[in-house]
Amino acid sequence: MTYNLIGTGNNAKTIKGDGSEFVTAIKYMKPHKTVYRGKVHNLCAMADKAGCAEPCLKGAGRGQMQSVQRGRERKTMFYLSDRIGFMDALINDITVFSRRQRKNGIQPCVRLNGTSDIQYEKTGIMEQFPEVQFYDYTKIVKRAYAKLPANYHLTLSYSEKDPEYAEQVLQAVRDTGVNAAVVFRHKLPETFKGLPVVDGDKDDLRFLDPKGVIVGLIAKGKKAKADKSGFVIDC
Numbered sequence: 001m002t003y004n005l006i007g008t009g010n011n012a013k014t015i016k017g018d019g020s021e022f023v024t025a026i027k028y029m030k031p032h033k034t035v036y037r038g039k040v041h042n043l044c045a046m047a048d049k050a051g052c053a054e055p056c057l058k059g060a061g062r063g064q065m066q067s068v069q070r071g072r073e074r075k076t077m078f079y080l081s082d083r084i085g086f087m088d089a090l091i092n093d094i095t096v097f098s099r100r101q102r103k104n105g106i107q108p109c110v111r112l113n114g115t116s117d118i119q120y121e122k123t124g125i126m127e128q129f130p131e132v133q134f135y136d137y138t139k140i141v142k143r144a145y146a147k148l149p150a151n152y153h154l155t156l157s158y159s160e161k162d163p164e165y166a167e168q169v170l171q172a173v174r175d176t177g178v179n180a181a182v183v184f185r186h187k188l189p190e191t192f193k194g195l196p197v198v199d200g201d202k203d204d205l206r207f208l209d210p211k212g213v214i215v216g217l218i219a220k221g222k223k224a225k226a227d228k229s230g231f232v233i234d235c
Contacts, residue, residue, distance in 0.1 A: 003089040003090075003092065003093055004071075004093070005027050005075055005086075005089055005093045006025040006026060006090070006094065006097060006110060008023055008024065008025045008026075008097070021106065021107055022106065022107045022109050022133075022205055023106050023107070024109040024110065024111060024204060024205070025093075025094075025097050025108070025109070025110050025111070026114040027090070027112050027113070027114055028068075028071075028072050028114040028115045028116075029043055029072050029079065029114070029115060029116045030043065030072050030073050030076040030115070031043050031044035031115045034076050034080065043076065043079075043116035044115070044116055044117040044139070045139075046117065046139035072115070087123065090112075090125070091125065091128065094110060094125075094129055095129075097110070098129060107133060108131070108132045108133070109132065109133045109134070109205070109207075110129075110132055110134050111134070111135060112125075112134065112136060113136040113137070117136075117138050117139055117140055120134075120136075120152075121143070121146065121149060121152055126151055126152045127149055129151070130150075130151055132151060133151055133207055134149070134151055134152045134153070135152065135153040135154070135155070135205075135206050135207045136152075136153075136154055136155070137154075137155050137156075137157045137181055138154050138156060138157065139156070139157045139159070139165075141156065141165075141169060141172050144172040144176050144178040145172065145175070153206060153207035155178070155179045155180065155206045155209075156169050156173070156178055156179065156180040156181065157169075157180070157181050158170075158180045158181060158182045158214075159229075159230055159231045160230035160231075162230075166230075170193055173195065173212055173214075174212075177212045178211075178212075179206070179211065179212065179213050179214070179215050180195075180214055180215065181200060181214075181215040181216075181217055182197075182214050182216055182217070182233055183217045183218070183219050183231060183232045183233065184216055184217065184218055184219065184233050184235050185219050185225065185232050185233065185234050185235070186218070186234075186235070188216035188218070188235075189216070191214075192214045192233075193214070195212065195213060195214045196213050196214065197213065197214045197216040198210070198213050198214070198215055198216065200215035200216055200217045201216075201218055219232045
């Protein structure tokens with residue numbers, strides 16, 4: 001039995017990364033302001049500080065469909081109401097996905113935070129699947145300094161809404177060699193803040209990027225393209 005917590009081939013960025021070598025499954029949830037038992041829960045803790053709550057990819061592509069949003073909310077409520085059951089279901093889905101891909105000679109990859117920023121490295125889930133390449137984007141800078149599982153790759157997400165946060169991201173790139181994703185409004189520059197820029201829209205396989213670079217992305221979705229918060233950069 002699968003619980004459909006992760007999915008493949010339903011968005012343009014993952015399809016670009018799919019092929020004879022890699023296939024990525026992504027888990028999408030509701031990132032911001034979910035009310036459960038009278039309390040507001042944010043699964044993307046830095047969304048307000050980074051200014052990405054409104055231009056978030058949650059509303060891009062298929063995310064514009066109400067049925068998709070309802071599915072993401074269902075997963076989020078499952079996570080909030082039954083953490084053990086959720087993790088058991090997630091492990092089951094990853095097991096099924098991994099077996100299927102390896103049977104076909106393909107490297108299974110998983111992004112657990114498609115539209116959330118949960119510190120899954122603290123759960124031990126990656127260690128249960130050494131054959132799977134896990135990767136995510138994050139706005140929690142301290143994660144760049146943490147000891148991560150060998151099969152987990154993180155890319156920081158840059159924003160200029162808060163100057164202190166922006167400098168923390170750039171300092172982490174300098175200190176650790178981690179990469180930072182920057183969303184540009186119209187086109188990608190060759191360099192940004194003295195760092196080389198690579199095209200992150202060619203595929204979603206961030207673990208294949210060289211170290212210490214800016215991963216350039218073009219703004220997607222109406223809200224992102226019109227964003228003036230500092231999350232989307234004019235260049």
